[in-house]
Amino acid sequence: MAVKTLRGLASRMRALPREIREQANEIAKQTGNVVLQTLVVKMPVDTSQAVSNWQVGLGSPNTNQIPPHHPGKYGNTRGPSSAQTISVGRILISSKQPGVKLHITNAVDYIDIIDANSSMPGFSSAGINAGINYVRAAKLKVKL
Secondary structure: OOOOOHHHHHHHHHHHHHHHHHHHHHHHHHHHHHHHHHHHHHOOOOOOHHHHOEEEEEOOOOOOOOOOOOOOOOOOOHHHHHHHHHHHHHHHHHOOOOOOOEEEEEOOOOHHHHHHHOOOOOHHHHHHHHHHHHHHHOOOOOOO
8 A cells, every 4th residue: 555645654654663563573483483493403302301491481581490391311202302392482482572572591500511512512503593594584574
């Protein structure tokens, strides 16, 4: 719908901040999904304790450690634990409202050791980079 009058332009300009906030919120939610997916997929798994603790917090970080979704040994429950972690996170991310901060945290006290010393180091950097790349490619769609 093209703006044809000054009154129409004024009306359209008043609506823009709300539309931009909503679009930015959608970009934030999709970025959260990309980061969570990358962290979970790139992370090495043994007992599923650490992978199950990638948690989404809205407004503030989630600092509570939870038990593994599917306890295991030697990574044998990686698939179901990873899938549940992503599923639970996506449900929370989908409820994010404009202006509410989105946090993705891991409460196990050895997460930094896993990231630095595992056979697949750098999963946290991979998650950060995936989020940065998604935001760089994202576009707001504003029509006048």
